[in-house]
Amino acid sequence: MIETRILTADDWRTWRELRLAALTEAPDAFGARLADWQGDGDREERWRARLAIPGSHNITAVLDGRPAGMVSGVPGPRGDTAELISLWVGPEARGRGVGDHLIQEVERWALRCGVGVLRLAVAPGNTHAGALYRRHGFAATDEPGDEMASGEREIIMVKYLTAEDRTARDVTAGDLSGGCAPPADSAGCAPRADPVPGG
Template identity: 60%
Template sequence: MLLLRRYGRVCAMIELRTLESDDWPIWRELRQAALAEAPYAFGSTLAQWQGAGDREDRWRARLEVPGAHNVVAVVDGCPAGMASGVPVEHAEDSVELISMWVSPAARGRGVGDCLIREVARWAAERGTKSLRLSVMPDNIRAAALYERHGFTDTGVPGDLLPDGTGREKVMAKSLTDS
């Protein structure tokens, strides 16, 4: 459990929990909230994870990705943020930070910082040399958060955006310098 201090007083309790497949209802709640609140920030849509896509086996499978580290932040007893670290195919020395989101009610309280540090810690313990992520080019607040944690633009074009012309911004940070 982490104690967050601001201006010399306690303002929130942030607990980080690593999730297993049995914790799928927590992941489901946060992921659907993220896709509803910030559809511009993700490659998948809420519609893909509702209706026929909203199945226990699918949520469990998402949490059972081999080698992944799925973590949620709980603030004052309520799930308030999420992130995953997943191995990068064909790059044993790299991990990708995905599914990063913090509830609007918890923003500005250090939750995003805690989630990023946790995924970076986990990746470094695995012997990973770099941590990378993709961010939508117009998601200025997220990019600023990542830059504060040492991520820089790789210049590598990311996935194509739905408009068919733009691309995600790919950022990375070295874990060997930490």
């Protein structure tokens, strides 16, 4: 069974372990590089700040008692958008539904925030992730993504959260309210002004 745990700044060690594993195992899948988070970049206050992005929803999936994957939902630059970032599933947990579980948790968070569009960026060569996102209703856009270290641009994908999704507010699934106020008070999902540090 896959469990979900919401991470706060106090859980920075768990996030650090997963993030460094992700950047080591899949260096071409992320905008950030392992070197960005090592040496001077590997500081407790920096990890805490990453988990304390206002309005963010940072979660880990636990499989067989161990953290097996991670993802974040963060408010987008406009109030009607949110972004799914930092998705990674450890190799030993792949093919067991962990990626599906993590995406669904971010979608539930976005619905609680009253968001209409969920966005993400995926590396052009990351075909498995692209297929996972398409399976969940994301579609590629013509919008150019950020340039990666390889010189290629990320592919921007979006999912429009439908009226049907929004009325299915039985999205409490264990009452995972982390990072976002209930729909009546969307203060926890205010648009962000600055880029996400180390997405």
